[in-house]
Amino acid sequence: MTSLRAFLLLALMPLFAIAVADETFPQPPELQPDVDFWIAIFSTVGNDEGVLHDNRNLGVVYERLAMPEKLGRRERQRRVEGSRKALQATLRTLATGKRDNLTAEEARVLGLWGEDASNETFRVAAGRIRFQQGLRDRFREGLQRSGRWREHVNREFLALGVPIEIAALPHVESSYNPAARSHVGASGIWQFTRSTGQRFMRVDHVVDERNDPFEATRAAGRLLAYNYSITGNWPMAITAYNHGLAGVRRAMRELGDTAYVDILRKYKGRTFGFASRNFYVAFLAAKEVDQNVEKYFPGLTVESPTAYSEAELANYVAVEELSKALGVSPAKLAQHNPALQASVWRGSKYLPKGYTLRMPASGLSMSLADVISALPANAIFQKQLPDMFHTVSRGDTLSQIADTYGTRVSTLVSLNGLNSSHFIRAGQKLRLPAAGPAPVAETVVVASIPEPAPEPVVDAAPEAIEASSEVAAGDFASSLLGTIQTSLLSDPSDYSVAADNTIEVQPLETLGHFGDWLEIKTQRLRDLNSLAFRTPVAVGQRIRLDLVNVDAKRFEERRVAYHQAKQDHFFRQHIISGVTEHEIRLGESIWILALRQYDVPIWLFRQYNPGVDLHKVRPGTRVQIPLLTDVDPI
DSSP states (O other), X not given: OHHHHHHHHHHHSOSOSSOOOOSSSOOOGGGHHHHHHHHHHHHTSOTTEEEEEESSOTTOEEEEEEOOTTSOHHHHHHHHHHHHHHHHHHHHHHHTXXXXXXXXXXXXXXHHHOTTOOHHHHHHHTTOEEEEEOOHXXXXXXXXXXXXXXXXXXXXXXXXXXXXXXXXXXXXXXXTOTTOBOTTSOBTTTTBOHHHHHHHSOBSSSBBGGGOHHHHHHHHHHHHHHHHHHHSSHHHHHHHHHHOHHHHXXXXXXXXXXXXXXXXXXXXXXXXXXXXXXXXHHXXXXXXXXXXXXXXXXXXXXXXXXXXXXXXXXXXXXXXXXXXXXXXOHHHHHHHOTTBOHHHHTTSSOBOTTOEEEEXXXXXXXXXXXXXXXXXXXXXXXXXXXXOEEEOOTTOOXXXXXXXXXXXXXXXXXXXXOSOTTBOOTTOEEEOGGGOSOOGGGOXXXXXXXXXXXXXXXXSOHHHHHHHTSSOOSOHHHHTOOSOOOTTTTOOOOOSOOTTSEEEOOTTOOHHHHHHHHTSOHHHHHHHHTOOTTOOOOTTOEEEOOXXXXXXXXXXXXXXXHHHHHHHHHHTTEEEEEEEEEEOOTTOOHHHIIIIISOOOHHHHHHHOTTSOTTSOOTTOEEEEEEEEEOOOO
């Protein structure tokens, strides 16, 4: 009880006598209990314990539970469920109106909510008990590790106009652990998903820059600056980092651009679960601890940055020969070059041309550039090794695989003896054209299952998200950030179906697409919307749908899968390397400006300028143009 009181005192006691307005990162007094909760989780509750709390009112913390790391998942679950059921029984008793002759436990719980709490409050609270694992030890380790890259983060953010305080965000995302991986495929200290990462970095089976803290930091700065350009404020730009721009824009339209408390308390978006509601307040808590290390972790010393020697590879280089020249093992090379994938270290791929190699300067007798220039002829190649096989991952489709390797679906079907181009399975090893057909003796008919459908924009229901994160096994990504991130986090376009069964037409879409996704004839949509035959739909136009054969959720899933495939294809070939501003002049057309002058597809232009009417742009309007860089072929 003593430790619980200490936690409650910290969680409920305001850290500041007077709330100081912060125009960059506003912290309304109503959010102070939430911030205090996460400060306590980050700084006082160890990894071997946790708390049961109300998932809406974080000022209500019921109990502190010991969770030794040696406990198995089942025992953790048993402890949490036992305490949860006891609390639920108490809350339900209070929900009957009982206020006299209370047991000690009933009086304690009543005191947490206050004497004036209604019966309905207790009834609802019984279904909102959540378990949060402590993160003190992991946060401490993250503070120590952050010193390796903090100077770099500050430089990159200053150059991009991003507040350097956001350097605290990786404490929330990954504890500054470059090896962090989430159950939804997010990777590195900034926890980029593959689709979002591909917008700003090279992400493939040879190089995955999400795992390089230096490259990922630059990409995170660009993403945050982009989010801010769309939302106009940092609380929502940071929330969009987790929840996605489309959802944040819907919340802002519904409740107000700067109605932070209402958005975090009242917005009921389908995917706006516990993680999204708490992402900004958790950042505020991480920022507080990060800026006051001595207060929360007295005596802590952060690690120093490594002084690196760097060199860009002018050719493809064999790992084995490079290791010999440097006098280090491939494992040591990999330690300082985490963007290089396993295909490089196992020798099936050379270090790619154009890659910037990095090694500690203290371990070199000459510059890294000089070492590379002195490599023997048998270490340097003009071409990359061809890919022989591809191991199918969850979410892969044959069309995506064919696109990645520059071949045809029909070729993959033939090479692998597939019965249908629509049937592959995770873990299956596919032959690629460079490997040639399989020897007759090795031909095996493999039972196959339908390939996974592309991830929909719609996450699991918030209730399911919160249920899945109630018992965390010590992993921060699954405890606080348990939401299933969508694949179109950086796309502000609204692909949802409105309450009146209408949608806003987006670039690349036609009535034919809508008819296919709805499983109806296109003419039905023309009749429903009074459209003449062959009249095209315009971007931004609202179209009424017929949802007789397909419901709104399934329509949204198909719609998002289509756009995801288009965007994934584009970002396998290009990355966004910067942004420039253009002032529209008299006579200029958005279509010609984007496609001819800047070579940017209209759908991407609109993502950077969602408030601009493509058909009625006026001279003097300033628009943002993403600058694109081609990705070198694999």
